[in-house]
Amino acid sequence: MTRVRRGPGLRVRITLLATALAAAVAALLLWLAWMLAGGAVAVPSLPAGTTIDVDGVPVRPQDLAEVLRDQARFQVLVAGSIAFGCVLVAAALLAWTFTGRMLRPLREVTGTARRLSAESLGERIALRGPRDEVAELADTFDAMLDRLQATFSAQRQFVANASHELRTPLSVIRTELDVTLSDPDADAEELRRMAGVVREANMRAAQLVEALLLLARTDGLGIGVVEPVDLSGAVASAWQPVAAEASRRRLTMVFHDLPAPVAGDPALLERVAGNLLENAVRHNVDGGWIEVWTGASAEWASLRVSSSGTGVDPERVNELFESFRRGGVDRTAHSGTGLGLSIVRAVVLAHRGTVSAEAVPGGGLTVTVHLPAAHL
Numbered sequence: 001m002t003r004v005r006r007g008p009g010l011r012v013r014i015t016l017l018a019t020a021l022a023a024a025v026a027a028l029l030l031w032l033a034w035m036l037a038g039g040a041v042a043v044p045s046l047p048a049g050t051t052i053d054v055d056g057v058p059v060r061p062q063d064l065a066e067v068l069r070d071q072a073r074f075q076v077l078v079a080g081s082i083a084f085g086c087v088l089v090a091a092a093l094l095a096w097t098f099t100g101r102m103l104r105p106l107r108e109v110t111g112t113a114r115r116l117s118a119e120s121l122g123e124r125i126a127l128r129g130p131r132d133e134v135a136e137l138a139d140t141f142d143a144m145l146d147r148l149q150a151t152f153s154a155q156r157q158f159v160a161n162a163s164h165e166l167r168t169p170l171s172v173i174r175t176e177l178d179v180t181l182s183d184p185d186a187d188a189e190e191l192r193r194m195a196g197v198v199r200e201a202n203m204r205a206a207q208l209v210e211a212l213l214l215l216a217r218t219d220g221l222g223i224g225v226v227e228p229v230d231l232s233g234a235v236a237s238a239w240q241p242v243a244a245e246a247s248r249r250r251l252t253m254v255f256h257d258l259p260a261p262v263a264g265d266p267a268l269l270e271r272v273a274g275n276l277l278e279n280a281v282r283h284n285v286d287g288g289w290i291e292v293w294t295g296a297s298a299e300w301a302s303l304r305v306s307s308s309g310t311g312v313d314p315e316r317v318n319e320l321f322e323s324f325r326r327g328g329v330d331r332t333a334h335s336g337t338g339l340g341l342s343i344v345r346a347v348v349l350a351h352r353g354t355v356s357a358e359a360v361p362g363g364g365l366t367v368t369v370h371l372p373a374a375h376l
Contacts (some may be wrong), residue, residue: 012102015095022091023084030080037069037076073208076106078342092212109141122149148319169201178203228267228374231260231303232294238274242281249286256293259348260301263374264351273303276367280307301373306366312357321357344369 084167105127112123123143127138180186180194235257247254262269280290288308295302312320321341343355344367348355360366 011096011099014099015092018095018099019088019092023088026084026087030077030084030359033076033080034073035175037072102134105138109138112141164206165278169205172201173198224266225265226263229262229264229266230302231262231269231273231371232257234266234270234273235277235292235294236305238270241274242277246281246290249281249288251281251282251287252289254289254291256291256295258293258295260296260303261374262295262301262351262371264371265347268347268350269371272344272369274307274375275305275344276369279340279367280305280309283307283365284309288364296373298372299373303369304370305368306360306364308362308364311363312359312365316363317357317359318357320365322356341367 108127111307115123124142126142127135176194176197180190183190186194235255277290277292284290284307290305290307292306293302293304321344345355348371350372353369355367355369358366358368
């Protein structure tokens with residue numbers, strides 16, 4: 001919606017203001033000149049009754065002084081009025097010209113903003129010239145456009161990836177239903193098999209939706225609950241759901257559970273520990289190992305999860321924190337949602353912490369979380 005501008009523009013207002021100020025100063029100077037002209041005319045003191053001959057006409061000194069004073073003031077008034085008009089015209093022209101030049105960058109900012117849309121965020125003002133306040137405004141606008149473009153690009157990529165991920169379980173459900181319904185001889189065993197496949201696909205879709213909602217909540221609203229939490233306790237609670245799978249895959253577990261007090265959302269912090277442990281189990285190798293360490297210093301409480309696994313390119317480790325990345329490869333794994341480390345990063349940043357990852361020589365990954373320490 002375009003707002004209609006009401007009243008004169010900034011250029012007109014500045015010009016009128018400058019002209020009014022020039023008029024006030026010129027009027028004051030004209031008045032002072034008029035007063036000085038009257039006071040500058042004087043006749044020498046003469047004895048009483050003395051007259052002065054002016055073109056053959058005897059005139060009293062007082063009358064002559066009054067006439068000369070009026071004439072001087074009139075000449076000053078005429079000349080001053082002409083100068084007053086010239087000053088006003090010059091002030092208006094100069095104010096209009098210089099104001100136009102000063103406001104030109106602002107018009108460029110306005111024109112760029114009007115042309116922008118979600119499809120043309122690549123345009124920039126790139127103002128050249130003196131680095132004054134207007135240039136600072138243009139640079140700030142360009143920086144804002146950089147952030148907006150990055151946000152829109154990330155949003156498009158996220159929506160595309162989420163759509164792709166949701167399409168897979170929905171396609172599996174539709175295919176299984178179509179195949180089963182088209183078979184008139186389908187027995188109970190076939191129906192059970194179809195129900196199992198549909199249930200598994202439905203659970204995958206539900207996990208993805210839950211992860212998306214959690215990520216959106218953390219990125220958009222931040223943490224809503226702040227309570228004392230011990231990261232070692234969060235690790236113990238998060239380990240229970242994955243302990244059976246770790247045992248089935250014969251993984252060797254090592255826990256160094258020193259106290260690590262923080263202040264934050266208990267559910268979100270447990271989700272951080274759970275995501276790290278789930279990744280360590282699911283992306284491990286049979287017979288591998290997992291090492292979990294928690295501890296605290298004067299400033300930071302830390303959680304570190306290391307595990308064996310497939311090789312990870314050290315140059316692509318940071319990509320693991322992007323949405324829908326698994327082992328540095330887009331959407332190739334058959335388990336998980338690809339949002340685990342994205343959620344970890346979002347939650348840690350919401351708690352004013354840091355998270356980093358490092359490839360383990362020989363295969364595997366180490367993820368370290370640092371959060372501001374609290375005194376429980």
